[in-house]
Amino acid sequence: MKTAFITGAAGFLGSHLVDEMLRTGYRVIGYDNLSHGNLSNLENARLHPNFIFHFGDVCDRQALRKAAGSGLDLVLHLAAFKIPRYGKVTDTLRINSDGTLNALQLAVEHSAKFVITSTSDVYGKNPVLPFSEESDSVLGPPTISRWAYAASKLFDEHLVLAMSEEHGIPATVIRIFGSYGPRQHLSWWGGPQAVFIDAVLRNQTIPIHGDGLQTRSFTYVSDTVRGIAAVGKADCLNREIINIGNNVEITILELAQEIHRLCAVPWPLRLQILPYNEISGRRYEDVRRRVPDITKAKRTLGFEARVTLDEGLQKTIEWQRPLVLGQSVGPEAETSTMVEGVRA
Ligand SMILES: NC(=O)c1ccc[n+]([C@@H]2O[C@H](COP(=O)([O-])OP(=O)(O)OC[C@H]3O[C@@H](n4cnc5c(N)ncnc54)[C@H](O)[C@@H]3O)[C@@H](O)[C@H]2O)c1
Numbered sequence: 001m002k003t004a005f006i007t008g009a010a011g012f013l014g015s016h017l018v019d020e021m022l023r024t025g026y027r028v029i030g031y032d033n034l035s036h037g038n039l040s041n042l043e044n045a046r047l048h049p050n051f052i053f054h055f056g057d058v059c060d061r062q063a064l065r066k067a068a069g070s071g072l073d074l075v076l077h078l079a080a081f082k083i084p085r086y087g088k089v090t091d092t093l094r095i096n097s098d099g100t101l102n103a104l105q106l107a108v109e110h111s112a113k114f115v116i117t118s119t120s121d122v123y124g125k126n127p128v129l130p131f132s133e134e135s136d137s138v139l140g141p142p143t144i145s146r147w148a149y150a151a152s153k154l155f156d157e158h159l160v161l162a163m164s165e166e167h168g169i170p171a172t173v174i175r176i177f178g179s180y181g182p183r184q185h186l187s188w189w190g191g192p193q194a195v196f197i198d199a200v201l202r203n204q205t206i207p208i209h210g211d212g213l214q215t216r217s218f219t220y221v222s223d224t225v226r227g228i229a230a231v232g233k234a235d236c237l238n239r240e241i242i243n244i245g246n247n248v249e250i251t252i253l254e255l256a257q258e259i260h261r262l263c264a265v266p267w268p269l270r271l272q273i274l275p276y277n278e279i280s281g282r283r284y285e286d287v288r289r290r291v292p293d294i295t296k297a298k299r300t301l302g303f304e305a306r307v308t309l310d311e312g313l314q315k316t317i318e319w320q321r322p323l324v325l326g327q328s329v330g331p332e333a334e335t336s337t338m339v340e341g342v343r344a
Pocket of ligand 1: 007008009010011012013014031032033034035036037038056057058059077078079080081082095099117118119120175176177178179180185191
């Protein structure tokens with residue numbers, strides 16, 4: 001039986017990946033400091049005889065090594081901080097650099113395969129669509145702190161490819177395009193779906209950042225995780241980058257309308273357009289359009305997203321509805337711009 005070590009195991013993608021690797025016959029060691037993850041995400045896995053969870057920080061190299069024990073075949077490195085919308089820029093840079101170096105060193109010590117979840121955000125403001133793995137990264141200046149996430153993940157990508165070559169371990173970089181679904185973090189940390197579903201079910205105004213005409217390509221979590229697991233198990237894609245995502249493009253305004261329709265609430269859709277600088281009080285730049293080129297994933301892995309946005313949103317709403325209805329519902333007293341961690 002092969003052993004996979006998964007960092008960020010209690011998070012949104014990490015916990016689904018734990019379930020998927022257990023389902024396909026792996027022994028799994030999960031590692032997480034619960035900064036954004038939740039043990040409830042691992043309720044099923046924790047009953048499984050081939051799963052063990054360790055609480056710890058990826059920046060703590062000794063704790064990481066101790067948790068790993070001996071005999072790893074695969075390190076799936078998901079622990080990270082994402083776009084620092086409300087500060088915590090240093091945490092994003094530190095965790096995504098130190099944590100990745102430690103996880104890579106672990107893979108080197110075990111001669112294990114290393115897979116990292118990077119992000120579509122590294123394509124930045126590149127106007128040439130769709131984004132292929134060879135496309136340029138066009139990031140804004142460091143004076144706009146939201147780019148710290150993309151910069152940290154680009155650093156990670158270079159580090160993974162360089163250490164893989166120097167130490168002779170197999171490694172692959174996955175660039176994930178906006179995933180959503182059950183267990184998503186119930187704030188902007190979890191993406192717009194979490195916030196929009198919450199607002200619609202509570203008869204509150206949906207906060208639209210920017211003009212709402214920016215586009216994204218959203219991928220249901222079962223597809224994203226199937227893609228990550230396929231990369232982990234594949235013999236190909238060594239020292240390569242691969243996009244994992246759905247290539248159907250939708251504007252943020254259309255997403256809000258779709259969620260309102262699928263929630264089937266008796267009240268009308270209410271939107272509030274919020275200029276970026278009114279959200280966080282700091283300069284912000286958004287990505288105008290984001291669409292993956294999925295040719296390489298199809299060719300190398302036979303991977304393609306299967307779940308349509310409507311199906312995925314329906315499943316996500318079903319999961320989120322009881323969580324929202326368990327709390328008070330009604331028109332808000334003030335605008336419902338949630339900050340990260342409020343309803344974790
Ligand atoms: N969800 C997406 O749409 C998306 C898109 C692009 C890339 N990614 C990448 O996928 C990975 C998982 O993202 P997610 O959406 O599941 O996020 P998440 O925040 O739900 O999961 C990350 C997990 O890492 C843990 N973590 C953070 N810092 C840690 C530390 N110092 N030590 C140990 N654990 C730590 C958190 O507690 C959390 O459980 C991340 O690397 C992210 O950059 C996700």
